[in-house]
Amino acid sequence: MRSIQDQLQAVLAAARPVHPLDVVLADAAGCVLAEDLRAPVSIPVRAIAAHDGYALESGAIAQVAPGRPVVLPVAHDVGADAAEPLRLAPAHAVRVSSGAPLPVGADVVVPVPYTDRGTARVEVHRVVAAGDGVRAAGTDAREGDVVIASGVRLGASQIGIASALGLRRLRVHPKPRVVVLPVGDELIEAGAPPRAGRVHDANGPMLTTAAQAVGASAHRAAIARDDRTALREAIEDQLVRADLLIITGGLGDGPDDTVRDVLAPLGTVRFDHVAMSPGQRLGFGTVEKEGDREPVPIFALPGDPVAAMVAFEVFVRPALRAIAGYAELFRTTLSATATAEWAVPSGLRQFVPATLTGTPGGGYRVTPLGDPLHTDLGSLARANAFAVVGERATRVAAGDAVHALVLDSHG
Amino acid sequence: MRSIQDQLQAVLAAARPVHPLDVVLADAAGCVLAEDLRAPVSIPVRAIAAHDGYALESGAIAQVAPGRPVVLPVAHDVGADAAEPLRLAPAHAVRVSSGAPLPVGADVVVPVPYTDRGTARVEVHRVVAAGDGVRAAGTDAREGDVVIASGVRLGASQIGIASALGLRRLRVHPKPRVVVLPVGDELIEAGAPPRAGRVHDANGPMLTTAAQAVGASAHRAAIARDDRTALREAIEDQLVRADLLIITGGLGDGPDDTVRDVLAPLGTVRFDHVAMSPGQRLGFGTVEKEGDREPVPIFALPGDPVAAMVAFEVFVRPALRAIAGYAELFRTTLSATATAEWAVPSGLRQFVPATLTGTPGGGYRVTPLGDPLHTDLGSLARANAFAVVGERATRVAAGDAVHALVLDSHG
Numbered sequence: 155m156r157s158i159q160d161q162l163q164a165v166l167a168a169a170r171p172v173h174p175l176d177v178v179l180a181d182a183a184g185c186v187l188a189e190d191l192r193a194p195v196s197i198p199v200r201a202i203a204a205h206d207g208y209a210l211e212s213g214a215i216a217q218v219a220p221g222r223p224v225v226l227p228v229a230h231d232v233g234a235d236a237a238e239p240l241r242l243a244p245a246h247a248v249r250v251s252s253g254a255p256l257p258v259g260a261d262v263v264v265p266v267p268y269t270d271r272g273t274a275r276v277e278v279h280r281v282v283a284a285g286d287g288v289r290a291a292g293t294d295a296r297e298g299d300v301v302i303a304s305g306v307r308l309g310a311s312q313i314g315i316a317s318a319l320g321l322r323r324l325r326v327h328p329k330p331r332v333v334v335l336p337v338g339d340e341l342i343e344a345g346a347p348p349r350a351g352r353v354h355d356a357n358g359p360m361l362t363t364a365a366q367a368v369g370a371s372a373h374r375a376a377i378a379r380d381d382r383t384a385l386r387e388a389i390e391d392q393l394v395r396a397d398l399l400i401i402t403g404g405l406g407d408g409p410d411d412t413v414r415d416v417l418a419p420l421g422t423v424r425f426d427h428v429a430m431s432p433g434q435r436l437g438f439g440t441v442e443k444e445g446d447r448e449p450v451p452i453f454a455l456p457g458d459p460v461a462a463m464v465a466f467e468v469f470v471r472p473a474l475r476a477i478a479g480y481a482e483l484f485r486t487t488l489s490a491t492a493t494a495e496w497a498v499p500s501g502l503r504q505f506v507p508a509t510l511t512g513t514p515g516g517g518y519r520v521t522p523l524g525d526p527l528h529t530d531l532g533s534l535a536r537a538n539a540f541a542v543v544g545e546r547a548t549r550v551a552a553g554d555a556v557h558a559l560v561l562d563s564h565g
Numbered sequence: 566m567r568s569i570q571d572q573l574q575a576v577l578a579a580a581r582p583v584h585p586l587d588v589v590l591a592d593a594a595g596c597v598l599a600e601d602l603r604a605p606v607s608i609p610v611r612a613i614a615a616h617d618g619y620a621l622e623s624g625a626i627a628q629v630a631p632g633r634p635v636v637l638p639v640a641h642d643v644g645a646d647a648a649e650p651l652r653l654a655p656a657h658a659v660r661v662s663s664g665a666p667l668p669v670g671a672d673v674v675v676p677v678p679y680t681d682r683g684t685a686r687v688e689v690h691r692v693v694a695a696g697d698g699v700r701a702a703g704t705d706a707r708e709g710d711v712v713i714a715s716g717v718r719l720g721a722s723q724i725g726i727a728s729a730l731g732l733r734r735l736r737v738h739p740k741p742r743v744v745v746l747p748v749g750d751e752l753i754e755a756g757a758p759p760r761a762g763r764v765h766d767a768n769g770p771m772l773t774t775a776a777q778a779v780g781a782s783a784h785r786a787a788i789a790r791d792d793r794t795a796l797r798e799a800i801e802d803q804l805v806r807a808d809l810l811i812i813t814g815g816l817g818d819g820p821d822d823t824v825r826d827v828l829a830p831l832g833t834v835r836f837d838h839v840a841m842s843p844g845q846r847l848g849f850g851t852v853e854k855e856g857d858r859e860p861v862p863i864f865a866l867p868g869d870p871v872a873a874m875v876a877f878e879v880f881v882r883p884a885l886r887a888i889a890g891y892a893e894l895f896r897t898t899l900s901a902t903a904t905a906e907w908a909v910p911s912g913l914r915q916f917v918p919a920t921l922t923g924t925p926g927g928g929y930r931v932t933p934l935g936d937p938l939h940t941d942l943g944s945l946a947r948a949n950a951f952a953v954v955g956e957r958a959t960r961v962a963a964g965d966a967v968h969a970l971v972l973d974s975h976g
Binding site for chain 1: 590591594595606608609610615616617644645646647648649662663664666700704705706710712713718719720721722723724725726727728729730731732733749750751753755756757759760761762763764765766767768769770771772773774775777778817822868869870874877899925926939941942943945946948972973
């Protein structure tokens with residue numbers, strides 16, 4: 155029996171980030187930046203007005219006091235699209251729009267509501283400090299500075315600054331391409347009419363959705379039958395289009411369970427019993443891809459849906475995060491108080507679908523859903539966490555502290 | 566000046582969930598379920614083997630003890646794809662694959678490793694309790710029971726159980742369609758060569774990414790110029806394809822600022838100064854769409870990128886969550902200790918790009934990025950939170966408790 159830790163170490167040793175690519179901004183959103191982004195120009199490139207108003211030299215309005223406005227002639231209007239800054243005449247004002255180049259000699263932009271909104275001359279009613287209403291050159295980014303560090307996930311504000319810098323493409327780790335291949339003679343497609351002896355494929359759509367939720371570009375391949383030749387061909391077909399392959403089902407002890415026979419001779423794939431519940435049976439390894447630099451990690455997950463999802467959470471998700479270039483591979487785990495007692499299989503790390511409630515300040519409580527020794531998909535679909543109990547425990551008592559692995563929120 | 570609370574109330578009153586639609590499972594992933602989903606059948610539909618092994622009646626192995634195995638004749642092999650359960654002969658065993666129908670009369674499946682793996686007869690070495698290795702009918706879902714409640718976001722495990730039930734389509738609130746329309750003569754597209762008096766459009770790509778991160782199907786429209794007729798046409802064009810429209814820029818006091826003139830006569834749109842910093846200027850209302858039942862909410866956000874993102878976070882994101890059918894509309898807000906002092910504009914709620922560090926147990930610390938009175942896009946791109954300071958404060962001292970609005974993680 156292999157420990158979860160040893161298995162995870164083997165998985166992560168094989169999960170290398172996808173080679174960086176220059177992709178257009180719209181595709182870069184949600185990816186991890188693969189190298190420091192330095193500003194090719196400063197933004198703004200020169201001092202501009204931060205709002206609509208009157209640009210002037212602050213000394214010209216130093217005498218403004220309540221009931222004693224200062225009046226200045228207005229020399230020009232300047233819009234945000236003006237090509238070059240004007241030169242301010244002494245003791246004059248220039249009407250400027252937000253974003254307009256600050257006239258040379260001006261050091262302040264008096265906001266419109268502090269004035270009489272004059273066009274030929276303007277009355278300034280309130281004093282404004284030097285620098286107010288001005289965005290200095292380089293306020294948002296200074297030429298040459300790192301504006302987004304390598305390893306950062308590109309969200310809205312990172313796409314915003316890259317756009318402001320005029321960039322079309324960013325060098326990122328592209329989203330991993332994942333193929334999910336369900337295996338089994340008993341499986342039928344969603345929507346196919348129910349038949350005796352057939353079950354609808356749950357793991358294909360479920361694991362595809364799970365991989366997409368990690369940011370992968372995932373699709374489900376057609377169900378493969380328990381036939382060695384057909385399965386080998388299906389795997390070869392899918393390998394060329396995958397950065398990671400997930401096979402589910404066909405892992406049992408029976409003569410029809412073909413996955414081991416087909417995968418074992420491929421690359422470094424090995425099959426282990428891992429000390430976890432539900433689950434245990436797990437295949438993992440890498441297969442070289444012709445003409446490609448990185449071998450492709452392949453997972454063979456159990457056919458039981460809850461066991462498959464636990465194995466996905468424990469092994470596949472961290473691997474996908476590593477392939478996508480994330481530094482942080484793991485979900486949040488909290489310490490929570492168990493609200494019920496339950497039995498734990500000896501020597502195995504137990505994962506129980508559970509309801510987690512509570513707050514950072516008030517502490518967390520975790521309640522198992524369904525039968526912890528015989529986990530079921532209905533309970534998993536209602537869970538927002540897994541209660542995780544260590545290998546040495548044989549029982550959880552109400553009030554015990556256990557770990558809770560926090561899943562994506564429900565709503 | 567309008568309070569944030571009053572403005573938010575007006576926004577949420579107009580943000581109604583998109584009408585439910587039946588969509589295929591692959592498109593339902595990530596959407597909110599619009600009505601309780603009841604299981605049309607039980608899964609499993611009948612008792613099945615939970616793993617490979619030997620199905621038998623537990624009384625037949627009650628006498629098993631260390632060194633004293635019980636030997637039973639093996640009557641049949643049954644695979645997971647068998648159409649009908651067999652009837653177990655008394656004191657016999659049936660070899661079954663995981664998922665096979667449990668023979669009538671059997672109440673246990675002895676796992677293969679507890680046996681000698683016999684085919685004509687089998688030696689059972691370890692006693693197993695009645696019910697072990699059996700998945701009773703309805704273990705995952707019982708016919709008629711609610712398996713996913715209305716209002717739940719459909720993640721991997723919900724797609725899993727819907728697939729297991731054989732469903733092709735689910736009734737969901739479809740993803741809101743969002744159009745982002747940047748306005749301004751000074752704007753040029755990302756990648757266009759820099760020119761004096763022109764700035765690259767940051768808000769279009771940024772707000773589009775932000776809307777996508779909330780789960781919307783968002784796209785950026787072509788930049789609209791400061792021309793009333795052209796802007797009116799652009800808005801009318803985009804309204805037919807949007808469940809929510811975001812206009813950004815063109816909100817100033819100058820003669821070229823057209824957004825107010827064009828939007829004010831439309832539907833219920835009104836323009837306010839909202840008591841927040843950065844930001845303040847905000848247009849919001851709804852416009853009737855021909856042939857459509859729900860009027861379309863329209864936001865007019867400031868052209869300043871940080872002000873636009875703050876307005877997005879405070880008003881647009883909750884509206885999008887409401888339209889997508891979520892019950893929980895708001896991001897997590899934590900109490901955090903300020904690590905620096907800074908000034909707060911009087912009478913306004915202040916949002917400062919900030920670095921949030923800490924843990925639920927150890928408390929949180931928040932450090933402002935850039936100049937809190939003059940927020941900048943470079944700081945926002947490095948932030949993982951906004952420090953939020955209430956309207957009555959005029960200063961934050963190091964050590965003060967402030968709110969931190971937690972943004973999406975960086976990596």
